[in-house]
Structures are given as structure tokens and as C-alpha cells.
Amino acid sequence: MTAMTALQAVALWSGLLILLLIGLSLRTIFTRKRLKVSLGDGPNSEMTVISRAFGNAAEYIPPLLIILLLMALLGFQPVWIHLLGGTMFLGRLLHAWGLGKKIQPSFGRVSGMILTQLTLAGGALALIACAFGCI
DSSP states (O other): OOOOOHHHHHHHHHHHHHHHHHHHHHHHHHHHHHHTOOSTTTTOHHHHHHHHHHHHHHHHHHHHHHHHHHHHHTTOOHHHHHHHHHHHHHHHHHHHHHHTSSSSSOHHHHHHHHHHHHHHHHHHHHHHHHHTTOO
């Protein structure tokens, strides 16, 4: 097997992160159906938690996908794409899991938020540095 190119790495992490979004979306849909909540949270705390896990992922994943694609197009090595993609994937999984814990803020929620912010900040700084000729 040959080494993965940067664009292939982007494809891998884009696919995995989109599947995560679909999973969180389906969890939201099925919870809505079970709780008979058609809009908003009902008000139901379980519905709030489930929908926010999806909403947070939907807010944070698209900017990362743009970062990953730009990094690949600018010539970054695949290892950097894997590092950011894997960190975001882990962060979003931990966050979604941690939101469901009874005691808040939970380890998963906090560590997921930290990983997400570090991933986005690292990617943004890498792109800014590259704008000035650093790769």
C-alpha cells in the first residue's frame, strides 16, 4: 500500500467527521420521535443535550474541513492533516459523550471542547504562517 496523499487524508477525515455528524443527527431525530418533540427541546433536558451535541458538531466541523482542504492544497504533509482531523474527531466524540453525563461540566465535555479549540486554533495558525511562506 502506498502512502496517503494530503488530499486523501482530507477525504478520510472529511468522511469520518461527516459520518459522525450523521450519527449525531440520527440520534437527535430518534430522540425527537421518542420524546414527541417536533421543534426545539420541548422543554426537555434530554432533548436539549442531544440536539446540542449535534449542533456543536455542526458548528465546529465545517471550519475544520475548510482548514484541512486548504492545508492540503498549500502543500502541508499528510501527517498534519491526520493530526488535526484525528484530534477534531476525538474531540467531537468526547464532547458528545460528555454532554450526556449527569454531573456537568464532565471530563468528556471539557476535554472535547479543549481539543476542538486547539484543533481550530492550530489549523488557523498554520494557515496564517503559510500565508507568509512557512510550511
